[in-house]
Amino acid sequence: MSKPEFVYVTYIKTTPEKLWEALTDRKMSKLYWFGAHLESDWKPGSPWKIVHSDGRIMDSGEILECEKPKRIVIKWLNEWSEEIKAEGYSQCTMEIEQVDGAVKLTVMHAIGREGTKFIGAVSGGWPRILSNLKSLLETGSVALESKPA
Amino acid sequence: MSRPDTVYTIYIASTPARVFEALTTAEYAKQYFFGFAVECELKVGGAFVVRAPDGSVHIDGKVLACDPPHKLSVTWNVNWPGLVEKLGETIVTYDIAQMGDAVRLTMTESHERELPDDILSGGRAGWPAILSSLKSVLETGKPLSVKMEPPMKMIAALKAMGVKVP
Numbered sequence: 027m028s029k030p031e032f033v034y035v036t037y038i039k040t041t042p043e044k045l046w047e048a049l050t051d052r053k054m055s056k057l058y059w060f061g062a063h064l065e066s067d068w069k070p071g072s073p074w075k076i077v078h079s080d081g082r083i084m085d086s087g088e089i090l091e092c093e094k095p096k097r098i099v100i101k102w103l104n105e106w107s108e109e110i111k112a113e114g115y116s117q118c119t120m121e122i123e124q125v126d127g128a129v130k131l132t133v134m135h136a137i138g139r140e141g142t143k144f145i146g147a148v149s150g151g152w153p154r155i156l157s158n159l160k161s162l163l164e165t166g167s168v169a170l171e172s173k174p175a
Numbered sequence: 176m177s178r179p180d181t182v183y184t185i186y187i188a189s190t191p192a193r194v195f196e197a198l199t200t201a202e203y204a205k206q207y208f209f210g211f212a213v214e215c216e217l218k219v220g221g222a223f224v225v226r227a228p229d230g231s232v233h234i235d236g237k238v239l240a241c242d243p244p245h246k247l248s249v250t251w252n253v254n255w256p257g258l259v260e261k262l263g264e265t266i267v268t269y270d271i272a273q274m275g276d277a278v279r280l281t282m283t284e285s286h287e288r289e290l291p292d293d294i295l296s297g298g299r300a301g302w303p304a305i306l307s308s309l310k311s312v313l314e315t316g317k318p319l320s321v322k323m324e325p326p327m328k329m330i331a332a333l334k335a336m337g338v339k340v341p
Binding site: 127174 | 183184185186187188274275276277279303304307308310311314315317319320321322
């Protein structure tokens with residue numbers, strides 16, 4: 027049975043401002059999110075979504091907190107799988123912190139139920155996305171061009 | 176026998192052979208592992224040693240499984256008096272797989288006994304920094320400069336168990 031929480035930490039050679047831009051910019055998100063992109067105006071209470079390259083909505087929700095360039099909290103619903111959507115809203119918190127010569131990014135994704143498939147799915151997804159994000163900021167290109175099977 | 180207590184997966188633009196080499200050689204490890212050097216005999220039963228920057232043995236382990244460049248499993252016992260007696264064995268396993276144009280590295284830390292989160296907090300804080308820096312070394316040629324605070328919760332919990340922490 028999956029735990030109701032996933033936490034992933036990565037350290038990136040960049041600045042909090044550049045990382046913030048990568049986490050919130052539509053064009054940049056497309057580069058590390060396998061062609062999907064983020065859409066939001068990043069204000070508390072505003073809608074938020076991830077849109078697949080074919081136009082379908084993958085995830086939707088609402089910005090709960092947004093403190094540039096430190097912290098974002100998103101109320102997050104998976105729209106891709108009926109089974110996972112039925113588990114309801116999760117909450118994703120991203121924290122950015124300068125640590126010495128690098129920037130620490132912590133992504134915490136939690137759902138208020140045991141035995142969730144959602145947390146299993148994001149446990150596979152976040153390492154790919156965030157590994158790509160780190161490569162993009164450090165080298166200008168991503169590690170994985172296409173989503174592995 | 177052991178439960179996976181901490182799992183960390185990272186994708187690296189490299190080859191399985193280079194990732195395996197980075198995990199098992201001193202020259203690479205010194206760059207991404209806070210100056211610590213890894214020495215590994217690539218055979219089951221071989222020695223797995225991690226030396227502190229002053230040359231002292233920090234981890235005195237044995238190779239449990241070795242299938243270059245795809246798998247390495249070692250006992251990861253920190254060389255502090257009383258630690259293994261109190262905690263049981265710590266096992267670290269690296270699984271390396273080609274995934275499209277990148278390499279997926281999964282580190283699994285497991286323990287012979289059920290341990291409290293305070294003891295596990297040291298590894299949970301350290302692995303993301305170590306493996307993020309390993310990725311930077313392989314992709315950019317340069318490690319990250321990240322000074323870590325000592326894992327105070329873990330050290331306090333070990334002392335409370337009677338382990339002699341230097």
